[in-house]
Amino acid sequence: MWRLMFLALLLVVQTSVTASVTCGPGYAQDRGVCEDEDECEEEGICGNNAVCYNTNGSYYCQCEQGYRAKLFNFTQDKGGPCKDINECTENKSICGPNAVCDNIPGSYQCSCATGFVASNGQKHINARQNVTCDDIDECSEENICVLNAKCINTNGSYFCTCHPGFVASNMEEKFTTREVRCNELQCDRLGRQSEEVPQVLQDILTELKSTCMQKNANGEQMLQILVDALEVYLSETSLTDTKNITSVLDLVENTLPVVGQLLHSSYSQSSSQTRVEMLVHRNPTPPHGPFNLSTNKVQFSSDWETAVGDSYLGFASASLFEYTDLNIPHVKSLIGNQYHGPNISANPYQLNSRVVTIEVTNQNTTKLTKPVTLRFSHLKDLKGKVACVFWDSKKEGGVWSSEGCDVVKNSTSYTVCSCKHLSSFAVLLALYEQKNVFELQLITWIGLGLSLICLLICILTFWLIRSIQSTRTTIHLHLCISLFIADFIFLVGISQTDNRVGCGVVAGLLHYFFLAVFCWMCLEGVQLFRMVVLVFNTTLSRGYLMAAGYGAPAIIVILSACVNYKGYGTPSYCWLNLENGFIWSFFGPVCAIIIVNAVFFMITVWKLAQKFNSLNPDLGNLKKIKTFTITAIAQLCVLGTMWIFGCFQFDEGTLVMSYLFTIFNSLQGVLVFIMHCLLSKQVRDEYIRFLTCLTARQKSSYSEFSTNQSSKSQVSKNSHNTGESRI
16 A cells, blocks of 8 residues: 555656756657757748758758759748749850840750751750850741842841842831832833923933932932922923823823832822822732822722732832823813814813822723722813813824713712723813803793693694594694603703702603604504505504503613613713713614604505505595695604704704704794694684684683584584594
8 A cells, every 4th residue: 555655656756857847949858858859841841942951959941953042041930932043144145155045943944046056956055065056047048038039148137138120018128028029110111201202301201210220219209309390390381282291191100100119108299280199008918998089179089909900019009190280272182982173163172170190009000890980170160061081192192082981970060080091180171062052042942932832732732622533633642742741851851960860860751751752653654554555444542552652662761771770861961871872772762763654654655646546536535644644754854853963962063963953852842733733724723713712702611612613523524525533
């Protein structure tokens, strides 16, 4: 028992002694003894890229090679962590000459710079091993430069430069990209003038060509030379000779493409004699879409596809060169297919706009797939026949020609032109249309006014007087209705050109009703033929008459509109366009009707002659048919002759033709009234009876009067056996 108590007391004493022992930092108690603690066993105590070293009661960290901390020996709490050493910045020559240093975690790599290659052929080099970077001769590589360029090697690189006589598409003297093209300078265009060029212009050409051939040719400088030279020449010279006109225009046309090659960007310049606007596009990819060039008096519209052409040269340009005061006298002009002489009496056209020269990069501009548009402001606010023209130096020594150019729109103040080629353009105004306009209009107003009154009387006569009604008078009625409507539309609408759609509608209506007049006239010839050849059933069905008289013209007009609806209406008058033969949609059917009528009339006259030579009991009817035939032939001659003069009136006709057409056109209704009413004894008798009733102040209505007179006339006809009603 005592032994157990002693052991317990001893254990208590031992525990008390152990609890009283304390270890310092870096040590740990082990069975009452302080042992060193190994801090390096703790994971991540030094951080990344470092090595831990344990010491008696402590530890320290050191960075791996290629890394550095604030202190060489550091701990977790002081002097860390390790960061990468950028050897490339601390020692810029660490890799040696012509090499590039690339820093990597904990180290670095050396490689040769672009344009150099390692002497050992390896990608990465070590300068300590005496490996060097040697220059690569890029010019030894085949086709390193584009066509028409030479390669020049430099230390570690190279550059290309265009051969003499060529210019880079990006306007840079040195380049390496293959997207740049070396385009041949067109300086030779400046030497194409003939020996007939005036000496002053030859001197200008010489200076321009010399500037063009310089090593660093400048487009702005060339343009300045051209503008300054023309400023002096045009202010002192009157272009009285077509050769001088050709020389000036050719000079500008040949210079502008060269200037476009040498301009860095778009450019404009003006003087008292000229104004130039140039668009320049320089880019590896070709431009697309529309563009406009304009001055105060002229606007040019096209698209970049037209300016570029089939092949893109790395750049594109478009130029508008306006002559603000080009003193060109009356010269020969070719409008359509007709030449007009150089003097005013032989040439009715005068210049009524500024002259402009249009040039683009595309060298094939003689026949464009898509026409260009030019809008000219007039020098004088006059309305008349205009022509869009260009200067054609190859014809007749130089003429204004309308070939390939059409008038799209025209007013008193401007004209819009559409052209299928590029050159020097202008707008000409027909002088003859400004002469005697009032006299012609006065004749038209008075004549058509009388015609409309006479045609109205004819319509009322053939419609209301029953005693004369027959197939023939039905034809006359509708002929007069068609002519009345056509004349009325002609009077109020022929010159209403301001509204393009309205003008086209007027032209279509005139086309229809004038054709209807000729169709009804043809039906009269057919009816006379039937009256002579057929003994019975000489009347024609009203349905057939309407189909032939109104249906046939409708078919012709509809087909014509489907083929070319733009042929209806012109900038000068609301009639059929003379271009592309569209006028033959009217003259063709008219000629056919006249020929058919002539054939029927010849057969009718021949049959009448046979019957007059035989013993014919129906001599009275034959005499009436003879009278009808003569009247119908006279009517055909009047209407046919009018449109012969009309062919010249709507073209560049003479003043005589204008007067003849105006007179015949204005008096058609009067002549129809005379031939079908006043020269008819039966109609005259009806007029006399009607006037007698009016003077006698009878109270009976006109319908009753007509009925009574019809009955009396019918009795008279039956008693004389004339058969007039059947006729």
